[in-house]
Amino acid sequence: MIKINNLQARVEEKEILKGLNLEINPGEVHAIMGPNGSGKSTLANVLAGNEGYEVTGGEAFFEGKDLLDMAPEDRAREGLFLAFQYPIEIPGITNATFLKTAINEIRKYHGKEEMSPKDFMALIREKAQLIGLNDTMISRFVNVGFSGGEKKRNEIFQMLMLNPKFALLDETDSGLDIDALKIVAEGVNKFRNKDNAVLVVTHYQRLLNYIVPDFVHVLSNGRIIKSGTKELAYELEEKGYDWIKDENLQPESV
Amino acid sequence: MSNNIKKFDANELYASKFDLFEGKLNGESKSFFHQYRKDALNLLKATPFPTLKHEEWKYTSVKPILKKDFIPASLAEKLEVTSEEVDSLKYKDYESNLVVLVNGIFDKDLSKIDELPSGILIDSLKNVIVNKPELVERFKDKFQKAVTAFDALNTTFASDGLVVFIPKGKVMEKTLHILSISGSENETVLSNPRNIFIAEENTEGKIVHQYVGKGSNYYLTNVVNDFYLGQNAILDYYKIQDEKDESYHIDKTDAYQNKNSVFSHFSFSFGGEIARTDLSTILDDEFITTNYYGLYLAKDKQHVDHHTFVDHAKPNCESNELYKGILDGESRGVFSGKIMVRQDAQKTNAYQSNKSILLSDNAVVDTKPQLEIFADDVKCSHGATIGRLDETAYFYIRSRGVPADLAKSMLIRAFANDVVEGVKIEHLKEQLNHMIFEHLNQIEIED
Ligand SMILES: Nc1ncnc2c1ncn2[C@@H]1O[C@H](COP(=O)(O)OP(=O)(O)OP(=O)(O)O)[C@@H](O)[C@H]1O
Ligand SMILES: [Mg+2]
Numbered sequence: 001m002i003k004i005n006n007l008q009a010r011v012e013e014k015e016i017l018k019g020l021n022l023e024i025n026p027g028e029v030h031a032i033m034g035p036n037g038s039g040k041s042t043l044a045n046v047l048a049g050n051e052g053y054e055v056t057g058g059e060a061f062f063e064g065k066d067l068l069d070m071a072p073e074d075r076a077r078e079g080l081f082l083a084f085q086y087p088i089e090i091p092g093i094t095n096a097t098f099l100k101t102a103i104n105e106i107r108k109y110h111g112k113e114e115m116s117p118k119d120f121m122a123l124i125r126e127k128a129q130l131i132g133l134n135d136t137m138i139s140r141f142v143n144v145g146f147s148g149g150e151k152k153r154n155e156i157f158q159m160l161m162l163n164p165k166f167a168l169l170d171e172t173d174s175g176l177d178i179d180a181l182k183i184v185a186e187g188v189n190k191f192r193n194k195d196n197a198v199l200v201v202t203h204y205q206r207l208l209n210y211i212v213p214d215f216v217h218v219l220s221n222g223r224i225i226k227s228g229t230k231e232l233a234y235e236l237e238e239k240g241y242d243w244i245k246d247e248n249l250q251p252e253s254v
Numbered sequence: 255m256s257n258n259i260k261k262f263d264a265n266e267l268y269a270s271k272f273d274l275f276e277g278k279l280n281g282e283s284k285s286f287f288h289q290y291r292k293d294a295l296n297l298l299k300a301t302p303f304p305t306l307k308h309e310e311w312k313y314t315s316v317k318p319i320l321k322k323d324f325i326p327a328s329l330a331e332k333l334e335v336t337s338e339e340v341d342s343l344k345y346k347d348y349e350s351n352l353v354v355l356v357n358g359i360f361d362k363d364l365s366k367i368d369e370l371p372s373g374i375l376i377d378s379l380k381n382v383i384v385n386k387p388e389l390v391e392r393f394k395d396k397f398q399k400a401v402t403a404f405d406a407l408n409t410t411f412a413s414d415g416l417v418v419f420i421p422k423g424k425v426m427e428k429t430l431h432i433l434s435i436s437g438s439e440n441e442t443v444l445s446n447p448r449n450i451f452i453a454e455e456n457t458e459g460k461i462v463h464q465y466v467g468k469g470s471n472y473y474l475t476n477v478v479n480d481f482y483l484g485q486n487a488i489l490d491y492y493k494i495q496d497e498k499d500e501s502y503h504i505d506k507t508d509a510y511q512n513k514n515s516v517f518s519h520f521s522f523s524f525g526g527e528i529a530r531t532d533l534s535t536i537l538d539d540e541f542i543t544t545n546y547y548g549l550y551l552a553k554d555k556q557h558v559d560h561h562t563f564v565d566h567a568k569p570n571c572e573s574n575e576l577y578k579g580i581l582d583g584e585s586r587g588v589f590s591g592k593i594m595v596r597q598d599a600q601k602t603n604a605y606q607s608n609k610s611i612l613l614s615d616n617a618v619v620d621t622k623p624q625l626e627i628f629a630d631d632v633k634c635s636h637g638a639t640i641g642r643l644d645e646t647a648y649f650y651i652r653s654r655g656v657p658a659d660l661a662k663s664m665l666i667r668a669f670a671n672d673v674v675e676g677v678k679i680e681h682l683k684e685q686l687n688h689m690i691f692e693h694l695n696q697i698e699i700e701d
Binding site: 049050052075077081088099102103106158 | 646652660671
């Protein structure tokens with residue numbers, strides 16, 4: 001579903017991604033862990049098409065299509081979704097209007113008719129209940145006045161509404177209390193199926209008890225320096241990152 | 255005589271047209287109102303049109319207007335407007351009484367006024383001057399005196415306009431929709447309406463005033479509005495200025511408010527090459543509320559100017575001002591807001607805010623708050639911001655599948671939202687959202 005080869009990117013003259021490789025197949029859940037500033041959000045933003053990040057080398061394919069060539073909206077319409085580490089507030093646009101516009105623009109792209117207001121309301125009700133958002137939040141402006149945890153929940157709500165093929169969750173767990181974490185994880189688990197894929201970025205092994213990954217990768221200094229199964233996450237929780245960095249340095253110095 | 259060779263004097267030019275104008279007034283030249291005209295003519299002869307040297311006009315040059323020879327509407331050929339055109343121009347789907355002013359002259363045939371609650375009057379100024387002069391004469395001290403050459407020009411040639419009178423205790427249930435259509439096929443016309451709105455004690459009313467253009471030539475709308483609000487009167491006035499792009503719009507509006515009254519003035523400005531609105535209110539008793547809201551969209555070389563003056567003369571009053579501008583191309587948005595809190599006006603609350611978004615590097619904003627406070631127990635605040643579209647929000651919206659141009663216009667509408675949300679007529683709100691969207695489509699959306 002996603003294939004990334006030797007991806008390099010920079011922000012404001014600073015090299016962040018330095019040759020990153022990653023492949024994700026339908027039905028899989030991958031987790032990326034790594035120190036602050038290692039480039040996790042940069043990867044997420046580059047994949048989503050944020051023009052603030054400049055791709056300087058490598059390639060990325062989404063279902064065989066050249067992802068880096070597409071406008072952000074086309075990536076979304078093709079089925080990519082990014083849950084932001086820091087969701088944006090948009091005063092003046094309600095969640096309902098925002099989602100209605102997004103859903104209908106995606107449908108239009110696929111040659112489908114607009115969703116009827118009735119179906120839209122039914123969909124909202126179903127997904128909001130799943131994620132524990134109440135009606136008043138839906139009629140409020142996008143993320144304005146939402147608590148940190150509510151914003152994260154709203155990201156997952158949007159994901160459920162748009163039903164993407166590939167969801168990138170950038171630290172969706174940080175800022176959530178334990179109950180909210182369970183609810184959000186449940187939402188993601190309900191979303192998962194054999195045809196879609198999820199990539200979660202997290203600092204905490206705890207999330208991975210709820211959203212169980214098939215693979216865990218360690219991103220450090222712009223590269224994936226180790227990949228493993230969910231057991232790797234326990235090891236990281238226990239030992240931190242230094243041992244891998246050291247381990248990783250050795251082959252290069254040979 | 256060719257306009258571009260001889261540099262003519264605008265004051266002289268317009269004064270010279272007065273005899274002809276007067277000759278067409280017939281019996282009406284004996285009315286009390288005509289004395290106003292003659293006084294105004296003297297003022298017009300003596301008062302130069304404003305230049306950039308005038309403090310109140312330092313951001314707005316009217317030179318392009320003064321270079322042209324505009325013909326007062328009553329001397330120009332009549333602009334033909336059909337009722338089908340009126341139907342297509344006016345906003346749909348909401349209940350209203352309709353008044354049509356063609357080049358500032360009341361058109362009875364095109365207007366549609368249902369039976370009104372007894373005593374409420376909606377009529378042409380011309381009729382009122384002749385048939386019910388006492389109605390307006392009673393309030394004449396409260397009406398504005400001409401000060402600038404534009405005011406004088408208006409009064410000198412004010413052959414008509416609209417009078418709305420809501421007597422004590424009456425509610426004007428239906429919204430009054432005023433459609434001002436200006437322009438000409440063959441001439442450059444000066445539309446010069448003088449409108450008077452009187453809402454006596456314990457009255458209520460809503461007025462929508464839509465300005466549009468017709469015909470192939472540019473024109474000048476030079477309108478003067480007077481509002482009088484008695485005790486407890488509540489009046490909402492929505493101005494929607496969508497003149498032809500190459501035309502000019504000068505609006506001088508004064509309001510006089512009595513105790514406990516609430517006056518809300520909205521100015522939506524879309525059209526015109528130069529559009530200037532001067533708005534002022536005297537809060538001459540206690541517990542008065544004055545609301546001024548404005549939203550303007552400008553592109554190319556459009557110039558939009560709002561000058562406001564809120565005069566707090568008595569204690570315990572409140573004023574709110576919010577003006578928002580969206581400026582593209584080489585357009586310029588001017589806001590100058592003066593708040594006076596006189597010595598007597600303790601416990602005044604006065605708020606003012608001007609926010610602008612620049613969509614291009616060449617658009618310009620001038621914003622000038624002026625607070626003059628002579629009382630000590632007051633709450634006053636003012637602020638101005640100038641910004642660009644929020645790039646992170648723009649990316650966020652696009653990342654949900656919304657195309658770039660729509661994402662941009664959503665953000666602009668979001669910016670405009672708090673002004674539009676203040677509109678208390680649901681269909682008008684929709685109409686305005688629609689107009690904002692249409693005007694945004696004309697704005698170059700570049701990436
Ligand atoms: N807009 C920007 N301007 C300058 N530097 C930036 C910008 N965005 C990111 N960076 C830098 O790029 C590096 C990688 O940032 P990134 O956000 O990808 O890290 P991260 O792995 O997501 O970290 P965290 O775990 O703290 O979220 C950091 O050093 C960061 O300071
Ligand atoms: Mg990050």
